[in-house]
Amino acid sequence: MPRALPCLILVLTSLSGAAQGPSGRLVVLNKEDATLVTVDPASGRVLGRVPTGEAPHEVAVSADGRTAVVGNYGAQTPGSTISVIDLTAMKELHRVDVSPLRRPHGVFFNGGSVYFTSETNRILARYDVASNRIDWLFGTGQSGTHMVWANADASKMYACNIGSDSIAMVDLKTLAVTGRIETGRGPDGMAWAR
Numbered sequence: 739m740p741r742a743l744p745c746l747i748l749v750l751t752s753l754s755g756a757a758q759g760p761s762g763r764l765v766v767l768n769k770e771d772a773t774l775v776t777v778d779p780a781s782g783r784v785l786g787r788v789p790t791g792e793a794p795h796e797v798a799v800s801a802d803g804r805t806a807v808v809g810n811y812g813a814q815t816p817g818s819t820i821s822v823i824d825l826t827a828m829k830e831l832h833r834v835d836v837s838p839l840r841r842p843h844g845v846f847f848n849g850g851s852v853y854f855t856s857e858t859n860r861i862l863a864r865y866d867v868a869s870n871r872i873d874w875l876f877g878t879g880q881s882g883t884h885m886v887w888a889n890a891d892a893s894k895m896y897a898c899n900i901g902s903d904s905i906a907m908v909d910l911k912t913l914a915v916t917g918r919i920e921t922g923r924g925p926d927g928m929a930w931a932r
Contacts, residue, residue: 763785764776764779767794769794772789774790774794774821775788785828790810791833797809800847803825804824804826805823805824807822807823807865809843811842811843812840816841816858818838819834820834821833821834834865836856839875840857840859841859843856844885846887849892850866850868851866853886854886855883855885857900878908878915880906885898888910896928898925903923903924907919
Protein backbone atom coordinates (compact mmCIF):
# COMPACT_ATOMS: atom_id res chain seq x y z
CA MET A 739 0.00 0.00 0.00
CA PRO A 740 1.47 3.43 -0.94
CA ARG A 741 2.50 5.69 1.93
CA ALA A 742 0.32 8.80 2.24
CA LEU A 743 2.22 12.04 2.72
CA PRO A 744 0.64 15.15 4.16
CA CYS A 745 0.51 17.64 1.35
CA LEU A 746 -1.15 20.69 -0.10
CA ILE A 747 -2.12 20.77 -3.76
CA LEU A 748 -2.61 23.68 -6.12
CA VAL A 749 -3.79 23.16 -9.68
CA LEU A 750 -2.10 25.41 -12.21
CA THR A 751 -4.40 26.70 -14.88
CA SER A 752 -3.47 26.00 -18.47
CA LEU A 753 -1.39 28.80 -19.92
CA SER A 754 -1.36 29.92 -23.51
CA GLY A 755 2.09 29.57 -25.02
CA ALA A 756 4.57 27.00 -23.82
CA ALA A 757 7.26 29.68 -23.43
CA GLN A 758 5.38 31.14 -20.47
CA GLY A 759 6.14 28.22 -18.23
CA PRO A 760 4.77 24.83 -17.29
CA SER A 761 1.07 24.36 -17.93
CA GLY A 762 -1.48 21.87 -16.73
CA ARG A 763 0.68 20.66 -13.84
CA LEU A 764 -0.11 20.12 -10.20
CA VAL A 765 2.18 21.74 -7.67
CA VAL A 766 2.32 19.66 -4.50
CA LEU A 767 4.03 20.38 -1.17
CA ASN A 768 5.17 17.47 0.96
CA LYS A 769 5.56 18.68 4.54
CA GLU A 770 7.28 15.58 5.84
CA ASP A 771 9.80 15.39 2.98
CA ALA A 772 10.25 19.21 2.74
CA THR A 773 9.83 19.20 -1.03
CA LEU A 774 7.81 20.81 -3.78
CA VAL A 775 6.81 18.36 -6.51
CA THR A 776 5.21 18.92 -9.91
CA VAL A 777 2.92 16.20 -11.21
CA ASP A 778 1.27 15.51 -14.56
CA PRO A 779 -2.40 15.20 -13.52
CA ALA A 780 -3.28 12.99 -16.51
CA SER A 781 -0.66 10.32 -15.85
CA GLY A 782 0.15 10.92 -12.17
CA ARG A 783 3.84 10.99 -13.15
CA VAL A 784 6.16 13.12 -11.01
CA LEU A 785 7.79 15.67 -13.33
CA GLY A 786 10.19 17.32 -10.91
CA ARG A 787 11.15 17.70 -7.24
CA VAL A 788 12.75 20.63 -5.41
CA PRO A 789 13.82 20.79 -1.74
CA THR A 790 12.21 23.53 0.38
CA GLY A 791 12.69 24.70 3.94
CA GLU A 792 11.49 22.57 6.86
CA ALA A 793 7.78 21.66 7.00
CA PRO A 794 6.45 23.74 4.11
CA HIS A 795 2.76 24.57 4.62
CA GLU A 796 1.47 26.75 1.79
CA VAL A 797 2.38 27.51 -1.83
CA ALA A 798 1.35 30.24 -4.28
CA VAL A 799 2.08 30.27 -8.01
CA SER A 800 2.59 33.39 -10.14
CA ALA A 801 0.03 34.18 -12.86
CA ASP A 802 2.49 33.16 -15.60
CA GLY A 803 3.09 29.79 -13.93
CA ARG A 804 6.86 30.28 -13.74
CA THR A 805 7.42 30.96 -10.05
CA ALA A 806 6.21 29.36 -6.84
CA VAL A 807 6.67 30.79 -3.36
CA VAL A 808 6.50 28.48 -0.34
CA GLY A 809 6.01 29.34 3.33
CA ASN A 810 8.49 27.21 5.32
CA TYR A 811 6.54 26.95 8.58
CA GLY A 812 8.94 24.72 10.46
CA ALA A 813 8.17 21.77 12.70
CA GLN A 814 9.55 21.67 16.27
CA THR A 815 11.52 24.85 15.64
CA PRO A 816 9.48 27.71 14.15
CA GLY A 817 10.49 28.36 10.54
CA SER A 818 11.77 31.71 9.33
CA THR A 819 12.19 31.30 5.56
CA ILE A 820 10.26 31.35 2.32
CA SER A 821 11.42 29.44 -0.75
CA VAL A 822 11.23 31.04 -4.20
CA ILE A 823 11.18 28.31 -6.85
CA ASP A 824 11.62 28.48 -10.61
CA LEU A 825 9.01 26.00 -11.87
CA THR A 826 10.46 25.85 -15.39
CA ALA A 827 14.01 24.96 -14.27
CA MET A 828 12.69 23.17 -11.14
CA LYS A 829 15.19 24.78 -8.79
CA GLU A 830 15.08 26.99 -5.73
CA LEU A 831 16.15 30.51 -6.69
CA HIS A 832 16.20 31.95 -3.18
CA ARG A 833 15.59 30.82 0.35
CA VAL A 834 14.65 34.15 1.88
CA ASP A 835 15.35 34.61 5.58
CA VAL A 836 12.38 36.55 6.95
CA SER A 837 13.75 36.80 10.52
CA PRO A 838 12.68 38.03 12.97
CA LEU A 839 9.35 36.87 11.53
CA ARG A 840 8.43 33.32 12.52
CA ARG A 841 6.10 30.69 11.12
CA PRO A 842 5.52 32.07 7.60
CA HIS A 843 2.33 30.44 6.47
CA GLY A 844 -0.31 31.74 4.07
CA VAL A 845 1.12 33.02 0.75
CA PHE A 846 -0.71 34.87 -2.02
CA PHE A 847 0.65 36.24 -5.31
CA ASN A 848 -0.62 39.63 -6.44
CA GLY A 849 1.23 40.95 -9.49
CA GLY A 850 4.97 40.82 -8.83
CA SER A 851 4.51 40.70 -5.08
CA VAL A 852 3.78 37.89 -2.67
CA TYR A 853 1.85 38.59 0.51
CA PHE A 854 2.47 36.18 3.37
CA THR A 855 1.58 35.80 7.02
CA SER A 856 3.84 35.48 10.03
CA GLU A 857 1.65 33.47 12.38
CA THR A 858 3.80 33.95 15.50
CA ASN A 859 4.32 37.70 15.00
CA ARG A 860 0.70 38.59 14.04
CA ILE A 861 2.00 40.21 10.87
CA LEU A 862 1.25 40.43 7.17
CA ALA A 863 4.29 40.98 4.98
CA ARG A 864 4.98 41.62 1.31
CA TYR A 865 7.89 40.12 -0.60
CA ASP A 866 8.89 41.72 -3.92
CA VAL A 867 10.06 38.90 -6.21
CA ALA A 868 12.04 41.12 -8.63
CA SER A 869 14.08 42.88 -5.94
CA ASN A 870 14.24 39.78 -3.69
CA ARG A 871 13.32 41.72 -0.58
CA ILE A 872 10.56 42.22 1.93
CA ASP A 873 9.27 45.74 1.40
CA TRP A 874 6.24 45.98 3.71
CA LEU A 875 5.08 44.76 7.13
CA PHE A 876 1.69 45.25 8.77
CA GLY A 877 0.57 44.13 12.23
CA THR A 878 -2.94 42.67 12.41
CA GLY A 879 -3.22 42.90 16.19
CA GLN A 880 -4.88 39.47 16.11
CA SER A 881 -3.52 36.14 17.25
CA GLY A 882 -2.37 33.43 14.86
CA THR A 883 -2.48 35.36 11.56
CA HIS A 884 -2.65 32.31 9.32
CA MET A 885 -3.93 32.84 5.75
CA VAL A 886 -4.06 35.90 3.47
CA TRP A 887 -5.91 37.05 0.35
CA ALA A 888 -5.73 40.39 -1.51
CA ASN A 889 -8.07 41.71 -4.20
CA ALA A 890 -6.86 42.34 -7.77
CA ASP A 891 -5.72 45.95 -7.27
CA ALA A 892 -4.22 45.15 -3.83
CA SER A 893 -6.37 47.78 -2.15
CA LYS A 894 -8.01 45.36 0.29
CA MET A 895 -6.64 42.37 2.10
CA TYR A 896 -8.20 39.75 4.33
CA ALA A 897 -6.30 37.76 6.95
CA CYS A 898 -7.59 34.67 8.70
CA ASN A 899 -6.60 34.58 12.40
CA ILE A 900 -6.84 31.14 14.01
CA GLY A 901 -6.07 32.35 17.54
CA SER A 902 -8.56 35.25 17.50
CA ASP A 903 -11.38 33.38 15.71
CA SER A 904 -11.62 36.16 13.15
CA ILE A 905 -10.88 37.53 9.71
CA ALA A 906 -9.22 40.95 9.68
CA MET A 907 -10.19 43.31 6.87
CA VAL A 908 -7.29 45.58 5.91
CA ASP A 909 -7.43 48.68 3.70
CA LEU A 910 -4.04 48.83 2.02
CA LYS A 911 -4.50 52.43 0.86
CA THR A 912 -5.02 53.77 4.38
CA LEU A 913 -2.97 51.00 6.05
CA ALA A 914 -5.65 50.34 8.62
CA VAL A 915 -7.65 47.37 9.88
CA THR A 916 -11.15 48.43 8.82
CA GLY A 917 -13.11 45.59 10.36
CA ARG A 918 -13.16 42.19 11.91
CA ILE A 919 -15.40 39.30 10.91
CA GLU A 920 -16.10 36.95 13.82
CA THR A 921 -15.84 33.31 12.75
CA GLY A 922 -16.14 29.95 14.41
CA ARG A 923 -13.21 28.60 16.40
CA GLY A 924 -9.83 28.51 14.68
CA PRO A 925 -10.57 29.61 11.09
CA ASP A 926 -8.00 27.85 8.96
CA GLY A 927 -8.74 29.09 5.47
CA MET A 928 -10.83 31.31 3.18
CA ALA A 929 -12.34 30.99 -0.27
CA TRP A 930 -13.83 33.78 -2.38
CA ALA A 931 -16.75 33.54 -4.79
CA ARG A 932 -16.66 35.88 -7.78
